[in-house]
Amino acid sequence: MVIVGAPRLSPSMVHELRQFLEDFGEGTSWGVLDEAGLMELHGQGLEEIEAVSADEVFTPRGEGVAPSNPANVFSDLGQWCLKVLLSHRLPPALQIVARGLRVGRPIRNASELARVAGVSGPVAWRTVSALQQEGLLSHPEPLRPLQTDVLMARWRAASLRGGLDIRTRWLFPSRLGSLERLSSAIRAVDAAREGDPRRALGLFAAAEVLGQGFVEGVAPFLLHEDPQAGELERLGLMVAGVGERVDVFVRRPRFASSVFRGATVVDGVPVADALQIWLDVSHHPARGAEMAEYLARGVLAEIVTSGEVGLLSDEDEP
Secondary structure, three states, rough: OEEEEEOOOHHHHHHHHHHHHHHHOOOOEEEEEEEEOEEEEEEOOOOOOOOOOHHHHOOOOOOOOOOOOOOOOOOOOHHHHHHHHHHHHHOOOHHHEEEEEOOOOOOHHHHHOOOOOOOOHHHHHHHHHHHHHHOOOOOOOOOEEOOOHHHHHHHOOOOOOOEEEEEEOOOOOOOHHHHHHHHHHHHHHHOOOOOOEEEEEHHHHHHHHOOOOOOOOOOOOOOOOOOOOOHHOOOOOOEEEOOOOOOOOEEEOOOHHHHHHHOOEEEEEEEOOOOHHHHHHHOOOOOOHHHHHHHOOOHHHHHOOOOOOOOOOOOHHH
16 A cells, blocks of 8 residues: 655645546555654555545645535545435435435434444534535535536536546347347346445446436446456456457445445446436537436436525435
8 A cells, every 4th residue: 555644735635646546556555643643554455545635725825724624525435425415306206325225315314324324423424514615505404405507517526537448348249139138147146145345337338227218328337436457357358459349347436435425326337316416427429418407407407507496205214
């Protein structure tokens, strides 16, 4: 594991290091520490650890103490908390499943957010506090998202670099379509072994499985926590060479906790949630903007655009 430590690391320094390791680190686990309290850890199993990002602690020299807002709402767990807070605005079939239960009504407060989302109290409190300070979440209980168009625009910008895509092809030919074959491979692998790295269908393939298909002709995306050669071979895949066809794009998500905690299982196959699909396709060159607009005008209309939504009764408590 690569650890970079210094008396003081600015957000721009951390960003440059992150970009370098994403481009050339080949999946290396890494972290940063400084004397101002910064701690970020990235790698399998590490991003679950409560961290303090450079944006949370950095104050330019000569400007005194750091601001009172200590949270990065677009951190890995911050994004997961956002999904839970926004879930009640999704159609019932697409609502977020947190700890085995659909979140079908607004979250009351930070304590309930921590319990429902399965995060620590400080993570939930900092996320709620930061959103409220920026006018993006109501102060009175329950917690109602405000200015969601602004929130979603910022969220999409924060997820611009979604992860490294690996071009793969099938080891052996088949008459099955790539999405059907990939779904069957995932079911077979999951049934054979437990404790494997997390994986889920993503982007256009996930949209199709959720009944929101809009774009055809794009190879399916598999979101995989640890796409090493052995893991790919277990699914019947191998890295495609230069000029070879691409059957499946395999992406290691940058924000794995948010991606895999939000995934739902459809016919035995984990599938990314509607919010994650919107975030990921927004930046895809193959009609991604059209797909994002289709979702925004449809199942995400109550989230991507501002508006008030009636509260559900206590009978709908998750």
